[in-house]
Amino acid sequence: MTGRGKVKVGVVGSQFQADIHVASIQQMGEDAEVVAVASPTAGNAEALARRYDVARWFTDYREMLREPDIEMVTITAPNRLHCQLTVDIANAGKHVVCEKPLCMTMEEADLMIDTCRERGVLLMYAEELFFTPKYVRAKEIADQGGFGEVYLVKQSEKHFGPHAAWFWDVEQSGGGVLMDMGCHGIAFCHWFLDRPKLRSVTAQLGTYVHGDKTKGDDNSFVILEFEGGQVGMVEDSWARHGGMDDRIEVFGSQGLAYANLHMGNALNVFSEPGYGYVVEKAPSTSGWSFPVFEELWNYGFPQELHHFARCVRGKERPRATGEDGRFAQLAIFAAYQSAGAGQRVEVDSFDPSDVPKPIDLWFSPLSR
Amino acid sequence: MTGRGKVKVGVVGSQFQADIHVASIQQMGEDAEVVAVASPTAGNAEALARRYDVARWFTDYREMLREPDIEMVTITAPNRLHCQLTVDIANAGKHVVCEKPLCMTMEEADLMIDTCRERGVLLMYAEELFFTPKYVRAKEIADQGGFGEVYLVKQSEKHFGPHAAWFWDVEQSGGGVLMDMGCHGIAFCHWFLDRPKLRSVTAQLGTYVHGDKTKGDDNSFVILEFEGGQVGMVEDSWARHGGMDDRIEVFGSQGLAYANLHMGNALNVFSEPGYGYVVEKAPSTSGWSFPVFEELWNYGFPQELHHFARCVRGKERPRATGEDGRFAQLAIFAAYQSAGAGQRVEVDSFDPSDVPKPIDLWFSPLSR
Amino acid sequence: MTGRGKVKVGVVGSQFQADIHVASIQQMGEDAEVVAVASPTAGNAEALARRYDVARWFTDYREMLREPDIEMVTITAPNRLHCQLTVDIANAGKHVVCEKPLCMTMEEADLMIDTCRERGVLLMYAEELFFTPKYVRAKEIADQGGFGEVYLVKQSEKHFGPHAAWFWDVEQSGGGVLMDMGCHGIAFCHWFLDRPKLRSVTAQLGTYVHGDKTKGDDNSFVILEFEGGQVGMVEDSWARHGGMDDRIEVFGSQGLAYANLHMGNALNVFSEPGYGYVVEKAPSTSGWSFPVFEELWNYGFPQELHHFARCVRGKERPRATGEDGRFAQLAIFAAYQSAGAGQRVEVDSFDPSDVPKPIDLWFSPLSR
């Protein structure tokens, strides 16, 4: 199952994230190429395919799965479809790259992981923070002992709301900003600390600015306590003006680091007339702004997909897997439970089986 | 009781904070002057007095309270002495300025407030963040509607450990970094949001770096939920290298602000040989550093004591009172309880009567 | 001539800078008080006086000079009046505080200095950069050896144009941005380097954005070479959007410093609706902005005028004098000559006698 030449890739979806996948694979084209895209909405797949000069497009992804040359399929569809897609792709004998969050329920997570294992395909989890160059550099410094013992890792992502309207509907998304972006920070802290066992989760959530559009949380704090005593602190918002903001802080017994992806990375620009594009979700290009550059690269998307293609060829082992997605999923369930119950959730005795989606626990927490 | 001329001030204490009081009053000398200092350790009061050219010094503060010209006494003694001192000063008919935190127990807080009220003297609470120029500016912008509805205020203070050895001993301090510095952020968020009623407190604490020296917490997160739905987030650390760090973040429905007192305020200096002084608790003057300037002024100490002197003259009304100190004290009890019990503490049903000191609730939380 | 009590001050002028003088003296009120203001435009002096509760106002400053209790007079009138005012004030036996630049010609500079010396009054030069807290801190670090031997000092001030319309008219102002703001940086570099002898001046000037309004330069570079080999680099602009910008850089054999008065000092704010005031010359309060706080203090105006009042009382010696103003004036003449002639001006053989105003040398440089 480790072929030769470029890995041929199919993409499921045609929106924001699908675009990123195709562009990223083309940017690091040595190891992979997108040969097909699939999207149910008539015309969407074709439009995407034509924009990037991709030869094949499908409205039914199952048709795409019958193409024998495709070795790896990436999933950028809504969260609630991730599980079914993964199972179908694995059963077609193709490797899976699944966007975050992994799925809706813990049962789905287990099914996805088990199916891929049984079918002998890789389940790769598209957590780009494991590849974000600035954050990877901080991890290297930690690994070199530059901070002594790391006891606290913080990650925060904030902007003014999601890419697509379906995120506002918790039935489709499974939760608010904690579900949408908290999965990043949760997986990141876990990975940065070398994946210690999670002991407890404490969370505070609220809907402060977008209550007219959603029942989901638009601002969240999550505190993760791990077995070795380390702490992860994840803070996310859909209620923060002024463009994207993504940052980490690392604290150790002998040092610390701050890293800021947007305001600390960009040009500092003042423009009266404005200009083409600042950064995802920035409100305006007039006045002072922090325009992003080499956006995909600075997030780590091309590096991520390049890595996944090399995993398919057996040259590397996946840095982010279904287990990472499952970890984040469990922590998200626990965080909604904590916010709903006003209690620190001890993970060992926490069982969210049969809960349809994480945010349900905020509205109706399990009784202990 | 509103005399004329400069307010004559006595200072109790001779350490770090006493020094700040005397220097600050001299810096804004139009309204007040320090005429006496008192400290029990032989020689300390005299040394401080001579350093600042203060005429009188005492080893027994009760003697100082008998000086008829003194109108206002500031307390910079250890936390456990705040209550007795306040009662004695009030009974001597003098106005009180009490350093933070206000005291050890809720009973003490009530006694201090009641005694001052009964004796007709002011109980002023030395929360300098209400006077920190940069933060005051953020509050003005909030009051002008620049952020829309403010739904989240964050304050964080971090360095590598307290000024004096007695802080490590929780018997004397009543708690760790949450007790020492959390009181700042708690009072600040409350004040910034125009003192809404507190609904609940959620906290996470740990001892990560200084476990060899203290049983107290050296890193803390506190989440305050207010009745109007606003949130305060207070983060403090005694386990952060690299000098002092004091910052706020303000988030509203239509805007936001970041303000950083040290790294964003100072010069950015690189020095091979090093130089005299960077900032409180900075480890070194070699390499890159962020030297502070006009340190007292940028914290707001002279402005604070100037304001208090004018309150004594009836020209202004105290911006920070015993009630602010009491508020912070209650929230600190609640935060230790929350961290100890792993539960969000609903303030309405929380009663820390008879608990000798806040940190006791971390070790032995009250059962609900 | 060193009286007692507060120094009584008269202010000549009623515009932007007069306002700063009155406000600054009131802010540090222990040593001085403004008792009178004078301005020829009917109503202006009265309006300023009423705004700050000043008892006396005059339309003829000579009348004000006849008031016997006034000991010090500050000049905030247009540049071309500085000399006559200084001579009249000195002849009335009062100390002089003169705003920058000192005057129009070298003959005027000499007359001002000589007259004040003969009449036994102080000629104090209002260069506030000698008092700007952040820059003073950098000087202290330099004096402590933190940078080794300092070989280069840079100062830059930039915004989008002057406070009053008369600045655009070079007949009244004597020059463009180099005359208006270059005098700051020139005096600053000289002072920072402990006033070494000036060897040469090289300058480049242009009118890039405001050619419709002025014949004066709106952007300037000035390179000062001193006898010890040190260099000063002064960069000014009236053609820079986005609010005020004032910064220094210091380079030495063993270290360096960057200091930024506005972008590095302020809050970092994003606001949709906007708010009251950002900073002098900022274009808007919407979007991202860097609002200033404690504006006068952070520039050093109150400290400066406080110092001058103490000089009048003989408690301190003037940190900035007519000689500093004369130095800057000579360098400004040399800089216009350099830009006009396309040559480095060797100061020893440079004689701008009888040149009516500095900018004339840009249009018609002296032949060597």
Added chain:
Amino acid sequence: MTGRGKVKVGVVGSQFQADIHVASIQQMGEDAEVVAVASPTAGNAEALARRYDVARWFTDYREMLREPDIEMVTITAPNRLHCQLTVDIANAGKHVVCEKPLCMTMEEADLMIDTCRERGVLLMYAEELFFTPKYVRAKEIADQGGFGEVYLVKQSEKHFGPHAAWFWDVEQSGGGVLMDMGCHGIAFCHWFLDRPKLRSVTAQLGTYVHGDKTKGDDNSFVILEFEGGQVGMVEDSWARHGGMDDRIEVFGSQGLAYANLHMGNALNVFSEPGYGYVVEKAPSTSGWSFPVFEELWNYGFPQELHHFARCVRGKERPRATGEDGRFAQLAIFAAYQSAGAGQRVEVDSFDPSDVPKPIDLWFSPLSR
């Protein structure tokens, strides 16, 4: 002459810059591959080749030029060899990539350009600032009109001294920091402003810190005036502590930008024990530091060499050519002349023919 498959590349040199070329080509391996390296010092070429798994190595580059499959040769040898190498490579029918500065004399520049033209090969000039992602982004904003009319571009590069000892010897280098790094900024300003005709050059140079090691300048200011009235300001130093510093500023009639490659791009780290690597020329990894990440990418080296390979395939046209190198070379001659003569050099009447190397004009300027 536009073949197929990956462009086969030979590299001349084995030091710092050769390493960057090989690593960069491997990082963007789709279009090119390094197949040979040549260096006269025994063992050096082999060591480099083995480090990067390159199959062939030579001590005589002329042997390498006889390899028929090599299509493009990159030059990383000392400046004084650039001309001879270029001529030999062109005569061997291979495309040339020449590191900056282009050469020593104007005669050499013309010979290199002419020879390549005659032999029908590309002369590509390795000015990576044309590819530096953050700076390219600023150029895009300028091209979109975001700054209005750009009237001033500044570029500055500073650190504490060159990579190899031969730079200190002006006989080998042709000049000091102006020759070494000024060529970057000169070409950059020219390119950013869309290559207007150069009218005049004004420069100030000095040797402030490294006078014990070199007769060359270790700090330089260069002011370029272009025909349209725009200005370039280039500032370089070998006398600046604290690590690398590379920044640009862009000023236009309607906006401006600041971009900082190192301090504004990196993590902000404090480490007591220190760690592996900060950035080129940083003095230490302890204390506060600004570690670089994805270093080659953020400078633009892989993008640059990728672009050059595509030029060889006829897919793109060279963004940086011998003419750019010649432009910088002429400006460097003019800048040394200006600093030496204390005069603005009018380029139209400036002829540095027969001057052996640029820095000669600082020591002995041409008389007008």
